[in-house]
Amino acid sequence: xxxxxxxxxxxxxxxxxxxxxxxxxxxxxxxxxxxxxxxxxxxxxxxxxxxxxxxxxxxxxxxxxxxxxxxxxxxxxxxxxxxxxxxxxxxxxxxxxxxxxxxxxxxxxxxxxxxxxxxxxxxxxxxxxxxxxxxxxxxxxxxxxxxxxxxxxxxxxxxxxxxxxxxxxxxxxxxxxxxxxxxxxxxxxxxxxxxxxxxxxxxxxxxxxxxxxxxxxxxxxxxxxxxxxxxxxxxxxxxxxxxxxxxxxxxxxxxxxxxxxxxxxxxxxxxxxxxxxxxxxxxxxxxxxxxxxxxxxxxxxxxxxxxxxxxxxxxxxxxxxxxxxxxxxxxxxxxxxxxxxxxxxxxxxxxxxxxxxxxxxxxxxxxxxxxxxxxxxxxxxxxxxxxxxxxxxxxxxxxxxxxxxxxxxxxxxxxxxxxxxxxxxxxxxxxxxxxxxxxxxxxx
Amino acid sequence: xxxxxxxxxxxxxxxxxxxxxxxxxxxxxxxxxxxxxxxxxxxxxxxxxxxxxxxxxxxxxxxxxxxxxxxxxxxxxxxxxxxxxxxxxxxxxxxxxxxxxxxxxxxxxxxxxxxxxxxxxxxxxxxxxxxxxxxxxxxxxxxxxxxxxxxxxxxxxxxxxxxxxxxxxxxxxxxxxxxxxxxxxxxxxxxxxxxxxxxxxxxxxxxxxxxxxxxxxxxxxxxxxxxxxxxxxxxxxxxxxxxxxxxxxxxxxxxxxxxxxxxxxxxxxxxxxxxxxxxxxxxxxxxxxxxxxxxxxxxxxxxxxxxxxxxxxxxxxxxxxxxxxxxxxxxxxxxxxxxxxxxxxxxxxxxxxxxxxxxxxxxxxxxxxxxxxxxxxxxxxxxxxxxxxxxxxxxxxxxxxxxxxxxxxxxxxxxxxxxxxxxxxxxxxxxxxxxxxxxxxxxx
Numbered sequence: 001x002x003x004x005x006x007x008x009x010x011x012x013x014x015x016x017x018x019x020x021x022x023x024x025x026x027x028x029x030x031x032x033x034x035x036x037x038x039x040x041x042x043x044x045x046x047x048x049x050x051x052x053x054x055x056x057x058x059x060x061x062x063x064x065x066x067x068x069x070x071x072x073x074x075x076x077x078x079x080x081x082x083x084x085x086x087x088x089x090x091x092x093x094x095x096x097x098x099x100x101x102x103x104x105x106x107x108x109x110x111x112x113x114x115x116x117x118x119x120x121x122x123x124x125x126x127x128x129x130x131x132x133x134x135x136x137x138x139x140x141x142x143x144x145x146x147x148x149x150x151x152x153x154x155x156x157x158x159x160x161x162x163x164x165x166x167x168x169x170x171x172x173x174x175x176x177x178x179x180x181x182x183x184x185x186x187x188x189x190x191x192x193x194x195x196x197x198x199x200x201x202x203x204x205x206x207x208x209x210x211x212x213x214x215x216x217x218x219x220x221x222x223x224x225x226x227x228x229x230x231x232x233x234x235x236x237x238x239x240x241x242x243x244x245x246x247x248x249x250x251x252x253x254x255x256x257x258x259x260x261x262x263x264x265x266x267x268x269x270x271x272x273x274x275x276x277x278x279x280x281x282x283x284x285x286x287x288x289x290x291x292x293x294x295x296x297x298x299x300x301x302x303x304x305x306x307x308x309x310x311x312x313x314x315x316x317x318x319x320x321x322x323x324x325x326x327x328x329x330x331x332x333x334x335x336x337x338x339x340x341x342x343x344x345x346x347x348x349x350x351x352x353x354x355x356x357x358x359x360x361x362x363x364x365x366x367x368x369x370x371x372x373x374x375x376x377x378x379x380x381x382x383x384x385x386x387x388x389x390x391x392x393x394x395x396x397x398x399x400x401x402x403x404x405x406x407x408x409x410x411x412x413x414x415x416x417x418x419x420x421x422x423x424x425x426x427x428x429x430x431x432x433x434x435x436x437x438x439x440x441x442x443x444x
Numbered sequence: 445x446x447x448x449x450x451x452x453x454x455x456x457x458x459x460x461x462x463x464x465x466x467x468x469x470x471x472x473x474x475x476x477x478x479x480x481x482x483x484x485x486x487x488x489x490x491x492x493x494x495x496x497x498x499x500x501x502x503x504x505x506x507x508x509x510x511x512x513x514x515x516x517x518x519x520x521x522x523x524x525x526x527x528x529x530x531x532x533x534x535x536x537x538x539x540x541x542x543x544x545x546x547x548x549x550x551x552x553x554x555x556x557x558x559x560x561x562x563x564x565x566x567x568x569x570x571x572x573x574x575x576x577x578x579x580x581x582x583x584x585x586x587x588x589x590x591x592x593x594x595x596x597x598x599x600x601x602x603x604x605x606x607x608x609x610x611x612x613x614x615x616x617x618x619x620x621x622x623x624x625x626x627x628x629x630x631x632x633x634x635x636x637x638x639x640x641x642x643x644x645x646x647x648x649x650x651x652x653x654x655x656x657x658x659x660x661x662x663x664x665x666x667x668x669x670x671x672x673x674x675x676x677x678x679x680x681x682x683x684x685x686x687x688x689x690x691x692x693x694x695x696x697x698x699x700x701x702x703x704x705x706x707x708x709x710x711x712x713x714x715x716x717x718x719x720x721x722x723x724x725x726x727x728x729x730x731x732x733x734x735x736x737x738x739x740x741x742x743x744x745x746x747x748x749x750x751x752x753x754x755x756x757x758x759x760x761x762x763x764x765x766x767x768x769x770x771x772x773x774x775x776x777x778x779x780x781x782x783x784x785x786x787x788x789x790x791x792x793x794x795x796x797x798x799x800x801x802x803x804x805x806x807x808x809x810x811x812x813x814x815x816x817x818x819x820x821x822x823x824x825x826x827x828x829x830x831x832x833x834x835x836x837x838x839x840x841x842x843x844x845x846x847x848x849x850x851x852x853x854x855x856x857x858x859x860x861x862x863x864x865x866x867x868x869x870x871x872x873x874x875x876x877x878x879x880x881x882x883x884x885x886x887x888x
Contacts, residue, residue, distance in 0.1 A: 004536055010489065012485070012486055012534070014541055014542075015483060015484055015548065018482075022483055035822075036793060036794035037792075037793070038462075039462045039463060040457070041457070041465075043451065044555070045451070047451075062510060063510070066504075067492075067505040067506070067557070089448050090456070093449070097458050098458075104459065111488070113511070123487050138828065140806060141827070267810060349477035349482060350480035362584060363711070373479070373595075378477050378478050379478070380547065383585070
């Protein structure tokens with residue numbers, strides 16, 4: 001078999017990269033759990049008709065069928081392209097067994113048959129949190145969710161050296177109310193064009209709005225002025241009011257956004273920006289929306305986003321509204337790991353290599369390794385009885401910091417970085433805390 | 445949308461079940477890492493022609509294609525049905541970047557289009573370890589691998605109350621050498637029939653061997669006698685020798701098995717059985733083979749198995765031999781969790797619910813929750829300002845053991861199981877260690 005080539009759009013890491021990814025996922029999961037989110041995992045497939053309900057994404061679905069499928073086999077299946085469709089199905093299927101409001105997290109692969117390109121993958125990992133109510137869900141959860149997201153990113157920055165983020169919020173009711181207050185009848189069409197603000201600039205957006213949608217110059221100009229507002233505090237309200245537009249839905253949106261900015265300003269000062277350009281494309285959000293950018297890598301686009309939706313699912317009698325945030329783990333990590341900007345100090349978990357003098361003494365090395373492992377120290381035993389220099393080079397190649405010599409008869413441990421060697425007992429010796437597991441952080 | 449029904453063969457758990465599964469996976473992963481295995485994760489898909497190379501399994505493959513695939517699209521893909529085929533491809537693809545012997549673990553979903561039945565799933569989680577050499581791999585790794593497996597299962601038993609296991613080993617060289625020593629020319633055909641020993645009994649196997657393969661009664665009787673040997677120590681060698689068969693391959697197999705039993709007898713006394721009935725079906729193993737049974741659930745079949753193979757992969761110049769063990773996580777857990785035999789003490793991670801007196805004081809509750817989380821305590825804030833009794837019932841329904849009252853002005857914490865309530869500071873209070881995270885164990 002010739003050397004296989006990678007499949008475009010299906011990223012894989014070398015072991016050191018996977019060590020980095022696992023550490024990041026541990027932080028994400030631990031932070032979700034500290035905030036009381038319960039774990040679920042759903043199957044990779046959903047009935048194709050459920051996946052294809054959202055027309056927009058239809059072309060991206062991967063269909064799954066048995067190689068020797070027979071006539072009369074069950075309906076076709078597809079790989080899920082996000083974690084929201086399976087979560088909605090899970091909530092409906094299990095609603096009788098869940099306690100609402102239901103707080104869940106879910107960290108899984110998703111698949112999209114898109115053309116692979118920079119920052120776009122065919123298989124990637126998402127980490128989602130949602131809070132879902134039965135019938136209703138209080139507005140304060142719109143404030144809670146971005147604070148969880150900030151906690152995740154702040155822990156990743158503090159513990160693993162990931163870049164800081166800029167979290168930006170808007171409110172669909174605000175935009176829609178503003179447009180309606182201007183007398184515009186198709187707010188979605190406006191939103192779609194305002195979404196291009198960053199790419200094409202305000203003047204081009206005005207042209208689209210007047211040319212394609214027939215807005216007056218004054219209407220178009222007001223829409224663009226609204227999109228230009230960004231503040232780090234509640235002053236967003238005065239800025240919008242200064243544009244002189246009135247609508248009930250606008251008032252609602254402004255109230256919700258002001259509430260969020262007020263609490264965020266106290267709980268996480270300067271970390272949240274009210275940015276009225278944020279639109280979240282054609283998604284199903286109905287109120288607050290969030291986007292998150294890595295400072296210095298804004299061109300990657302939003303790496304984590306979410307919002308409030310009025311109806312995750314409905315069984316005909318009860319509707320399940322919610323608010324959630326989805327973290328693009330692969331989107332964040334593939335560039336950082338791939339370009340060597342985020343690294344692990346070694347490619348193996350082992351903190352210690354136990355040297356073997358000769359094959360007859362291998363069992364003594366196994367016993368020493370067992371005693372160290374019993375105290376939580378990751379150890380491997382040298383695969384080959386060999387000269388000490390060779391055993392040290394074996395450890396060096398993997399980044400293992402310590403080599404244990406004289407197992408079971410003259411125990412000592414050498415820090416191969418400093419060369420320092422000390423007598424040691426397998427029942428009491430411990431590596432420095434910083435060497436216990438691979439250190440993950442920015443290169444140099 | 446009407447209430448969806450589960451898909452047969454695609455098991456999913458409620459949150460409390462997923463908490464159990466996560467805890468088990470944490471033990472598995474931690475134990476693998478303590479033994480120096482490095483993590484990798486491979487994509488879910490492989491080129492279909494690579495998956496279909498093993499004719500036997502062809503009918504079980506799930507094919508994956510884009511819903512709107514076009515002529516000229518890349519070759520068809522399939523979901524991997526085990527972690528060995530992708531690992532072999534990964535080793536070939538990355539051999540220049542890996543240090544050999546390469547020790548890796550991999551915990552992922554796999555998919556098989558089999559007819560779902562008790563203990564058989566279409567989507568399930570496997571956890572694999574392998575040690576792979578470049579050109580050669582020392583025999584002592586055949587002894588190491590089952591000791592890792594025993595460590596995994598012993599930790600699961602001790603920490604989470606899973607059933608103990610019986611680990612059974614055999615050696616393909618031993619069986620093949622024995623058959624050849626008897627003058628039998630097609631050892632594989634014999635192995636295939638001896639594999640039915642447990643199902644149909646020794647006499648029926650003798651009939652198959654004489655009737656279908658034309659063995660003499662003496663030959664057939666010797667094969668069945670060999671299959672009947674099971675010992676907890678090296679006496680397996682004398683038992684085989686007593687059958688009076690001679691062959692060089694038999695000697696090799698006996699040597700390897702004796703070496704394994706000798707070390708296992710000292711490192712894990714009474715935990716490994718040499719069981720010459722173990723065959724591992726038509727797998728690619730070439731030497732030592734392992735199977736593992738849950739004591740009391742033997743009818744589930746082997747829940748973890750593996751062995752030595754001469755060639756995981758080959759690039760034409762170099763061959764990569766290895767030895768590995770694969771743990772059927774879903775196979776072990778789906779019955780234990782599904783039947784309520786292994787449970788979590790609560791359905792959420794939260795140890796504490798911070799009560800909210802009225803919506804105006806919610807921010808004080810948020811601040812208390814933040815202080816507790818900063819010290820690693822999982823907390824949620826009550827979703828609704830409500831009477832104390834209702835907040836306690838909210839916690840009770842989820843199994844949250846503590847409710848925090850008077851957040852920020854008259855802080856106290858109540859153990860809702862005992863009713864005991866004490867003044868507490870969010871900066872110093874800690875729950876008992878046993879309440880910090882959900883307790884996972886057998887239902888009593």
